[in-house]
Amino acid sequence: MEQYGKMSIIGHLSELRKRIIISFLAFVVGFIISYTFIDEIRSFVLKPAQGLELIYLSPPELFLAYLKIAFITGFILASPVIILQFWLFIKPALKKEEKKHLIFAMIMGLIFFLIGASFAYYVIIPMSINFFVRMSVDDITPMFSVVNYLKFVNSLLLSFGLVFQLPLLIILLSQLNLITPKTLRKYRKFVILAIFTVSAFITPPDIISQVMMAVPMMILYEFSLIASSVIYKRKKNKNK
Structure with a gap:
């Protein structure tokens, strides 16, 4: 892999563009999958509200709510790919010790976030x-x-x-x-x-x-x- 120190500004921008495109495509795929299974996801999201009567106040409100759920869930599904692209982009510029700390931070950060959520x-x-x-x-x-x-x-x-x-x-x-x-x-x-x-x-x-x-x-x-x-x-x- 070409080292960042030897890459031109155009090379950096090209690499960044590549990582952004892959991340965006991963999000689009995650969004489509999420909307395909929106009924199951909706049931999961609404589970803590069992016994409550939920309503929507305007004709498009429920549809927009579904889109929001699919958006968030799609981002969650795509997050491993997005994190990987971030790692691949900055990896060449890091020293060995910095790589160890960053890998630890990314893995534990994801684990702690899931525990908190x-x-x-x-x-x-x-x-x-x-x-x-x-x-x-x-x-x-x-x-x-x-x-x-x-x-x-x-x-x-x-x-x-x-x-x-x-x-x-x-x-x-x-x-x-x-x-x-x-x-x-x-x-x-x-x-x-x-x-x-x-x-x-x-x-x-x-x-x-x-x-x-x-x-x-x-x-x-x-x-x-x-x-x-x-x-x-x-x-x-x-x-x-």
Whole structure:
């Protein structure tokens, strides 16, 4: 494979164009597959809302909701190909140690994202919906539009998927000697404040969702602190 250092600007652009085209085609295929199985995917997405009456408020709303579901699912199906194309594009410019760190980050990032999204889907979303339904009264029937339900679900899935990247970020910073366990302990109070602030911004505008996100984030932070301590001790023993 031709090294990046020997490639011209035209060569870089040509390689980038190739990776973008492959990624786009992978997304198109993923979108088509997703829309083909839209009924099964819809059932899966709506499963946490069992017992609720979902409605759509305008003629094209349900169709647009289906397109949105197929778009997101298609991107998820294409993500392994997109990640691979990203890796193939930057690989020639990386050193051996950098390649190891990046491979670790990509694999663990995907795993942590899936764990976070699964936690939101199986735990947080049903709890949130159950809480809001219980707030209904005799003369007010809880009915949700499909679009608003999808916005609610997507925001929580994405938010928890990103939040669960926290341990990976701290592990990588510890591995690169950019942060120490002492620093993490020193600024714990400020981190907790930042966690609640971030939760207020990236979750739906209700205190329940914010608290349910903040608590796992604090647990993840403590887990990250332990992981950072283990890495720090190993590096210290290795340098003796």
